Amino acid sequence: MIDWARVSDLRDEVGADDFGEIIEIFLDEVGETIAELRGGADPASLEAPLHFLKGSALNLGFAEFSRMCQQGEAAAAAGQGNTIDLNAIIDGYDRSVAAFTAGVVERFSG
Template identity: 40%
Template sequence: MINISSLKTLENEIGYEDFMEVATLFLSEMDEALEKLPQIKDAPAMGDTLHFLKGASLNLGLTEFSELCISGEHHAKLGQIDAIDSAKIAEVYTASRHCLTDYLSGIGNTD
């Protein structure tokens, strides 16, 4: 569900404190975008939202979620927003977010 290797690479590149700040910011922004997703009825707006979610999820190693965003973005580009399952996207995000927050809560502990 999450790619730990990607997370560790990002953490090593930018440092622990910046990594935590980036992860927290991305999760907050993703929460907001996902809250609005079911109400979006315009294909370009849906595509833009899914594009943002895809980028943020790839940065955070949320592999399964990013794959859904890629697929949804493709459907949006084709004007097929009815083919986008916002509920499934939200479900996978919730599970992925839970895995990520579990990971984040453990990386600061060196016990």
């Protein structure tokens, strides 16, 4: 679900202090887009938000969630936005955040 090697690399690249800030920015920005999707979205306009979510998720190691967004983005680009299971994508985000939060505490606190 989480690419912990990517998370560790990012933390090493930016340092422990800035890592916390990056997590906060990620959760704020991605959370806003997820909130928009939770409110319902026009299937014809899903390509751009799913592209944003895919890239953001990949940068922070949310591998499974990124794959889900990539599949949705491809479907939207092919004009098949009505086939995208937004509830599954949103659930994937929620599960990823929970796993990430628990894992960060376990791996990097102390």
